Amino acid sequence: MSHSFHRQLVYTIKDRCRVCFTCVRECPVKAIKIINGQAEVINDRCIGCGNCVRVCSQGAKIPLRSVDAVNDLLKSKNKIAACIAPSFPAEFEEIADYMVFVGMVRKLGFDYVTEVSFGADIVAREYENMIKGRDYEGDISSDCPAIVYFIRHYHPDMVPYLAPIASPMVAMGRVMKKKHGEDLKVVFIGPCFAKKAETTEIDEVLTFRELRDMFEASDILPENTEPSAFDPPHSGKGAIFPVSRGLYYTANNQETIPEERVIIAEGRVNYKEAIKEFEEGYIRKKHLMLLCCEGCIMGPGTSPGGKRFARSNAVGEYVSRKLQNIDKEVWEKNIEEFGQLDLSQSFTTEDRRLSKPSNEEVLNALHSMGKFSLQDHLNCGACGYDTCVDHAGAIVQGLAETEMCLPFAIEKLHDSISKLNVSNEKLARARAALKQSEKLAHMGQLSAGIAHELNNPLGVITMYSNILMDEAPEGDAVRDDLKLIVEQAERCKKIVSGLLNFARKNQVNLSETDVVKFVQHSLNSIVKPENIVCSFASEIADPIALLDIDQMMQVLTNLEKNAIEAMPNGGSLKVGVEGDAGEITFIVADTGSGIEKENMDKLFTPFFTTKEMGKGTGLGLALIYGIVKMHKGKIHVDSNANPAQGPTGTTFRITVPRGR
16 A cells, blocks of 8 residues: 555644744744745645644644535445544543543444554554564654655655554554445544545544534533443554554563664654664664654644643553453454454655755855854744754745844844934934924014114114214214214114024125135134134045135134133134035034023024123024025034033034035
């Protein structure tokens, strides 16, 4: 008989997948492909171990269901036999009397209900004869379909070492058909859904969880069920098969198999290591008894949350009671009768291994995840792969995505947050600048109107005051009064002129300027007290820009004078220039008293000043603002007036386009 049947066993409900990569981590053959963050099972690579179903907390991985197909069989005119896996006492611990359980199964409509453990009895005898033979060369047990798929797909060179013996399920199916005819339909009920794809000799396979669903749908309960015994042939020691080392205990009836010839490995890590060492020649001439699960009592078709040792104990107690009541003579007669059946099984290779990525491809994939040195290889396993190199290889093979790397994703998130914070800061500054511009624009319009209205009367006052002053005789007290009127009128004219400049009524006359020499000249044009340390720094390769020299000189000298006035007790004045191909930035920084936070929004408002009465008009910064805007530039101010928050001082950064 051939063992080549394969069908899709696990499906993905995409809406439930939460991208935790637990299924990737638990899949022993990495039969999970991540597509746009969703984990999908690759049927061609799947071995049906059920780990992904077992570990998926969201229920995104669901096994193939056979309930409807079994119900259709039960409605047919065929005779139907239910072959129950020997792990049923571990699953249905709440049913104290096994005969009640048998009655519940029979109540579903099955004509025969029998134990697969009899199949284990006759299969174990085949293993026993093979292992204790003199010319024994070593083999691998073939009773677990997931193990068989793993070897056929991923270690095809080891297929000749698979024991050519049918599994207990297949053996029991052959027993039942010999006893009741080839037209008999056989349904296996057990803890494993890999059995659903093991062979075509069994018509349908139900898991224990599916059997519970059928009981519930038909309202079949222990209290409304008549107890019933299993149909013959009855089993013996084979009932211990589902627990750890179960096959060994079943096969070694006479303790004739040397234990040193047998290696037992269970679980997704151990069985892989055993096969690898067997393939590499370290443990040849050994029989490998392998199970994907930690014994069939913990199979993926059992109810979740079961306690392994409690389940093992339940099976052990059932076997003890069974062996006490067994009719050994009848059992031996059945063994002799059905032991003559053909219990052979053959296996074909189906190599599903993916080609190994080149070192260059793996390196490129690592670089795409920001891993450029061994120090970047955290091997944290968050992606579901043991190492970063494994993850990179899976990316090359199309199974994984770079975003699965948690440290990489966190780093990208941090970068995004940093960029977002910078963008938010720029946006806040832009909003503040727009708000300030709108406010100053309104004030500019008002100032321009006032300036135009005041210019004419001020001109008249100045003219007639000068005439009267010229007509007044020398020494006359009136002459001094008229002189004061002329001086104050001239002062008013300067204020009006400042208002006009603020309102941007002037034009800019751009000319090519060496900004390095220009800034140095501005620093040399002011009076610097001895207690002020002045310095200049240039970080610009191309110093040429188009500026209105007179107006920009007014900007720099005003800022430099303000900086010096802010440091009456001495300090440091740093003036610099920097820029790129498109813009020039002038920097004026002092270590003075700083500007209070509540005054920052008022800096460029006309007539606002923090200087003493009579020492400032409050138009200096407003004028600077107007000149910079005429150059299509921008001003940014950083200031700290609180010593508790660090060194005090103010830095003005004026950025204007090169204009070329």
